[in-house]
Amino acid sequence: MGFLKKVSTALLVLGSYCCFAQTPGGYVLVPAGNYHVGGHRHMLNPARRVTVDSFYISVYETTNRQFAAFVAATGYITNAEQRHDALVFAPGLREFEWNNDSTACWRFPNGVSAGGIENKMEHPVTCISYNDAVAYCKWAGVRLPTLDEWEIASRAGTATTYFFGEKKASIGRYANIWHGKDHLQADSSDGYLYTAPVGSFQPNAWGLYDMYGNVFEFCSGKIKPDESPTLAHARGGSWWCSQASCSFFNSVDIGRVHKRASFSNQGFRTVK
Template identity: 65%
Template sequence: MGYRRNKEALALVLLLGAVTAMAQDHKKFVVVPKGIYEVGKSTSTQNPLRKVTVDSFRIAIYETTNREFAAFVAATGYITDAEKQHNALVFEPGLDEFRWKNDSTAYWRYPNGVSRGGINDRMNHPVTCISYRDVQAYCTWAGVRLPTLDEWEIACRAGTHTNYFFGNDDRSIKTYANVWHGHDHKKADYSDGYMYTSPVGHFKPNAWGLYDMYGNVFEFCTGKLTPSERPSIAHARGGSWWCSSSACHAFNSYSIGQVHVHASFSNQGFRVVEK
């Protein structure tokens, strides 16, 4: 009996060690040096071409995963906006362009609604169906923060000045990002292996080793586009699995999206910066 207990204890230690190692792996960061960087685009009124000065910062190479968010909820008992308000917006093939479906059962554990299954086999996918307010709560608990709009773009560009960190031709996007390749959203698109989210780090990184800067999920950032912007508005960047060349097309280095701070979408997530 003692041998069996010791064997079970050893198995538990090994399991916990593997889980810890996996969690740590998803907390790797890249250092972006202090300096003057070019951001924006000459033809954009929302994000005009300019130079900005930033201090050095360390940004996560991966988007925050379901596993990491689950640890936060387990430690704090936190209840997300989607769970309180039952207002998460999800997608299913057949909807008209830019149309989303309200699913009262959807939240981070069931990001596409209960009928489409949970995250048990997708713990290394980015967490979704979380609001900007939820993300701020996670960051406070984890001792991290969101990147600013400028920091995100600098990290995404990785020293480039083109529309994408791989050039100006978006036909190479499938190598670097989980996006929608169908002509429209009437039929499911699995052409890159995934209709919804993909595991973080599945596609190729940019030159600085950052994965999923385009596609997979939109990533929340801090900052406002104008000083008078309403405090109820939050911004996100990078596009998502839903974005295609004919709809949204935000999987680039310069576009900036916006969403209400309490809104929860099944294509919305985040990555963090060390404080």
């Protein structure tokens, strides 16, 4: 992860897009315009065109190091630390089955017995809720992307289900996901059982890393005007998602979760 230790500036000229990226912790400019979002016959996210103002989106998911700086500055206590209700996964659980670990939190994303984040400071922060992500954003002077902004950035100018086309056979090049046929046996075939350091896989055409896999990314906004105010949405899939289970590692699907729920595969990136 040597690139994370270097501070460099690059001007990325991508077709008709001119995107300024700065690493580490940099942002890519998404120009104002009219963009394609949604999928054909998708129940929650039908195909349509949307117009957005320009925005900057972070190149990487928010890391343990960044979240630790927030906690050190503010003394913030996450929902999982207050409620002791984080949900974590360990190989051997059946599909969509998670364990409630009262010791799990962002410092110990798989529970105290699995160790802390001392050697994972460049991994995405997890075991945080939507509420926690919003609190971080307020402190950092940024915000969560809207559902449409996230999708536009994820697609990188394409209209396909994946930013690399319609077939997901290439997903392993771009995303840290679960490659096993089920979750009964551990899968670290791509080098990672759980999260990977941000930027470990290839970016999309706009230079954004981990838009698919690694961790679900919280977004602001609603799918339906009348949905519950306690509901949050997340996109992009995670290290747990497989082709057989919750294959949400794409630009179309939208996950739903309670705003105070904390999972070991949930995180976020920011916009400004």
